Amino acid sequence: MTRTLQRTPRSDGFWMPGEFERHAGTWMLWPERLDNWRDGAIPAQQAFAAVAAAIARFEPVSVGASAAQYEFARAQLDARVRVIEISSNDSWMRDVGPTFVVNAAGRRRAVDWQFNAWGGLDGGLYFPWDQDDLVAQKVAAVEGVDRYRAPLIMEGGAIHADGQGTLLVTEECLLNPNRNPQLSKPQIEALLKAYTGASVIIWLGDGVINDETDGHVDNLACFARPGEVCLTFPASRRDPQWRVSSDALERLHAAHDARGRRLKVHKLPSPGPLKMTAAEAAGVQYRAGARPRLAGERLAASYANFYLANGGVVVPLLDARTDAVAIARLRRIFPEREVVGVPGREILLGGGNIHCITQQVPAVKARRSLY
Numbered sequence: 001m002t003r004t005l006q007r008t009p010r011s012d013g014f015w016m017p018g019e020f021e022r023h024a025g026t027w028m029l030w031p032e033r034l035d036n037w038r039d040g041a042i043p044a045q046q047a048f049a050a051v052a053a054a055i056a057r058f059e060p061v062s063v064g065a066s067a068a069q070y071e072f073a074r075a076q077l078d079a080r081v082r083v084i085e086i087s088s089n090d091s092w093m094r095d096v097g098p099t100f101v102v103n104a105a106g107r108r109r110a111v112d113w114q115f116n117a118w119g120g121l122d123g124g125l126y127f128p129w130d131q132d133d134l135v136a137q138k139v140a141a142v143e144g145v146d147r148y149r150a151p152l153i154m155e156g157g158a159i160h161a162d163g164q165g166t167l168l169v170t171e172e173c174l175l176n177p178n179r180n181p182q183l184s185k186p187q188i189e190a191l192l193k194a195y196t197g198a199s200v201i202i203w204l205g206d207g208v209i210n211d212e213t214d215g216h217v218d219n220l221a222c223f224a225r226p227g228e229v230c231l232t233f234p235a236s237r238r239d240p241q242w243r244v245s246s247d248a249l250e251r252l253h254a255a256h257d258a259r260g261r262r263l264k265v266h267k268l269p270s271p272g273p274l275k276m277t278a279a280e281a282a283g284v285q286y287r288a289g290a291r292p293r294l295a296g297e298r299l300a301a302s303y304a305n306f307y308l309a310n311g312g313v314v315v316p317l318l319d320a321r322t323d324a325v326a327i328a329r330l331r332r333i334f335p336e337r338e339v340v341g342v343p344g345r346e347i348l349l350g351g352g353n354i355h356c357i358t359q360q361v362p363a364v365k366a367r368r369s370l371y
Contacts, residue, residue: 008148094156106365313340
């Protein structure tokens with residue numbers, strides 16, 4: 001039986017490792033919301049299955065599916081993928097699943113952030129979100145790890161760690177009053193440090209244009225390894241994303257990480273801009289309480305929303321004009337990994353991409369402490 005712990009990861013000597021470190025496996029959720037995924041969610045399910053199969057080449061994959069979808073999900077997913085019955089309100093495991101932390105003895109625990117569907121009743125994307133808020137607890141129980149219930153409304157996609165005490169976040173998301181209006185920036189920073197073990201928080205400004213998560217950092221920038229960051233960057237100064245990415249670049253170049261290093265920044269091309277078509281919008285069954293999908297709406301497309309598996313980089317293919325350039329750059333950034341492209345538009349139509357639908361479980365082994 002797993003325990004709900006009353007202290008904090010930092011006080012117990014635990015910290016959030018980098019995604020580029022060794023994994024024990026990956027967790028995902030199976031999509032089925034008809035008011036978010038078009039055409040009965042079938043195209044999205046095919047895309048999720050392709051992502052799961054790509055990751056399963058490198059490490060074990062577990063997919064949570066509802067009771068109603070369990071049998072169908074099992075039939076659609078690669079035989080190597082484990083399917084477990086888990087209720088949820090949607091399928092964004094990065095945000096509703098646990099953030100795992102480790103210690104020097106090689107033990108693993110889970111951080112369970114409070115979830116309000118990216119804004120609650122003030123700009124949130126759907127209601128209710130009660131089942132999503134239970135996913136982290138259920139995954140922790142399946143993994144057999146104790147968990148911390150953090151006193152902070154946040155999502156896993158809002159943070160990115162270098163595993164050595166540095167955290168990337170955005171002001172647009174973490175300072176949005178629809179998450180924790182009672183907390184000041186210093187108070188939020190203190191809680192982030194307490195629950196991830198970080199000692200340095202690098203604050204970027206806004207996230208990707210029209211990102212309905214209120215600017216999650218994982219769609220804008222991420223650590224490739226300690227001291228190195230990937231940043232989405234458009235080719236045209238006329239693109240509104242240019243201002244956002246330029247500001248992020250300035251902040252990254254001005255920052256020092258927890259080890260005192262300056263950061264090396266790798267620019268990734270921005271696809272598009274891409275927009276939702278009328279046919280795609282028409283395939284979504286709108287209902288009250290959910291965010292409508294509108295034709296012509298700019299999609300928050302980004303190649304930075306990739307997933308680092310053991311020996312692999314699984315990246316969304318989004319735009320035939322820029323896919324090859326993105327793949328080539330990622331191969332230069334990660335010469336030690338195999339870069340695998342998976343069609344990502346169907347996931348993008350739902351509001352995120354490959355990193356948003358995955359959550360890594362770090363491998364357990366004796367580690368050198370941060371402290």
